[in-house]
Amino acid sequence: DRAGLAGLRRQRIRAHLVSGFGHAVGLQHWGSERAFDLAHHLGRQRGAAARLGVTTVEFLRFPDGELLPNLELRGAVTRMIRKYRPYAVMTHDPQTLFYNNEFVNHPDHRAIGQATVDAIYPTARDPLQFSEQIKEGLETHKVKEIYIFGTEQPNVLVDISETIEDKIEALKLHVSQVGTAEELAERIRSRSAQVAEPHGLRFAEAFKRVVMRM
Numbered sequence: 001d002r003a004g005l006a007g008l009r010r011q012r013i014r015a016h017l018v019s020g021f022g023h024a025v026g027l028q029h030w031g032s033e034r035a036f037d038l039a040h041h042l043g044r045q046r047g048a049a050a051r052l053g054v055t056t057v058e059f060l061r062f063p064d065g066e067l068l069p070n071l072e073l074r075g076a077v078t079r080m081i082r083k084y085r086p087y088a089v090m091t092h093d094p095q096t097l098f099y100n101n102e103f104v105n106h107p108d109h110r111a112i113g114q115a116t117v118d119a120i121y122p123t124a125r126d127p128l129q130f131s132e133q134i135k136e137g138l139e140t141h142k143v144k145e146i147y148i149f150g151t152e153q154p155n156v157l158v159d160i161s162e163t164i165e166d167k168i169e170a171l172k173l174h175v176s177q178v179g180t181a182e183e184l185a186e187r188i189r190s191r192s193a194q195v196a197e198p199h200g201l202r203f204a205e206a207f208k209r210v211v212m213r214m
Contacts, residue, residue: 016056017049018080020073020112021064048170067107069114075130077119082138089143091116093151093208105150113148120146121212146210154206161202164192
């Protein structure tokens with residue numbers, strides 16, 4: 001989540017962003033205009049991440065709109081966990097289908113959430129799972145905490161009053177997905193204020209925090 005990432009940057013915590021999207025195979029069937037759109041999209045992703053101080057951006061290169069929580073995706077996420085060895089991982093809630101009775105959670109989001117949770121446990125920590133990665137020099141890794149966003153079962157509230165403008169500016173780079181800058185800013189502030197208001201805060205985001213047993 002972008003405001004959460006901005007907060008990590010201000011705490012001088014290294015953050016790595018992994019996107020399931022970025023599929024480039026078959027561009028010759030889409031035409032040059034679609035190819036340009038893909039390259040432009042990846043550039044916007046990198047630009048938004050840089051705006052938040054993200055250290056590294058990786059694209060798993062799966063087709064947009066076609067992610068499945070299968071072994072191929074789980075293996076790709078496992079590789080990233082073993083490569084970067086994070087203390088904590090942030091991901092989508094795979095259990096949320098209808099969010100806040102307002103919209104359907106995108107199937108790509110549910111798929112990457114499920115694959116990420118399954119990669120965290122038990123896959124990334126088990127040397128027998130995707131053992132070819134171990135032979136390549138990647139060691140097993142145990143993630144200590146998971147922060148799930150887009151959840152209807154939050155148990156942690158984060159005050160983003162000081163970082164919400166960073167989130168808005170980063171999201172503005174995704175102009176084809178978020179609409180006009182003015183509408184985006186109003187939408188983000190309104191939603192964040194709704195989360196914050198019952199707790200006496202100005203703007204906030206809610207997460208489901210899972211602390212893994214060692």
